[in-house]
Amino acid sequence: MMRSTLSLVLVVMMMITMIVAAPIEKRGKKKTYKGTATWFLPASEGGSTGACGPKEGNHSPIVALNHPQYGNMSKKSKWCGKKIRITGPKGSVTATVNDACPECKHGDLDLTPVLFKKVIGDMDIGVGKIKWHLA
Numbered sequence: 001m002m003r004s005t006l007s008l009v010l011v012v013m014m015m016i017t018m019i020v021a022a023p024i025e026k027r028g029k030k031k032t033y034k035g036t037a038t039w040f041l042p043a044s045e046g047g048s049t050g051a052c053g054p055k056e057g058n059h060s061p062i063v064a065l066n067h068p069q070y071g072n073m074s075k076k077s078k079w080c081g082k083k084i085r086i087t088g089p090k091g092s093v094t095a096t097v098n099d100a101c102p103e104c105k106h107g108d109l110d111l112t113p114v115l116f117k118k119v120i121g122d123m124d125i126g127v128g129k130i131k132w133h134l135a
């Protein structure tokens, strides 16, 4: 009797811990990264297949993640397929990580022209400051 009461208390405590801990973990995943956005042309530069595998073109809503965050570029990164929300001076977009950017620094993203125009503006600008987080 004593023992079953104790285990019931333990189970309830574990459930409370799980309920309380879950939102904290979720908030932790919303870490914001800052960096520089550039643009690239998958069709003529990186090739029609991203480092992650799926096909990509100049109009795909995809980004190439900087090398330090992507990891080994000859492998599929844990970032592959992740949706991210990018905000720049022009606006915000949601994009999918599908490629790696070898020369990009931590926090940087290489965008397709369609995304660059929405986040930074005219392609002539070339680069712009961005913030992004997992969507």
Ligand SMILES: *[C@@H]1O[C@H](CO)[C@@H](O)[C@H](O)[C@H]1NC(C)=O
Residues within 6 Å of the ligand: 072, 073, 074, 075
């Ligand atoms: C990257 O992955 C490839 C393929 O698995 C492996 O051969 C190579 O050694 C790795 N490079 C690094 C720096 O870990």
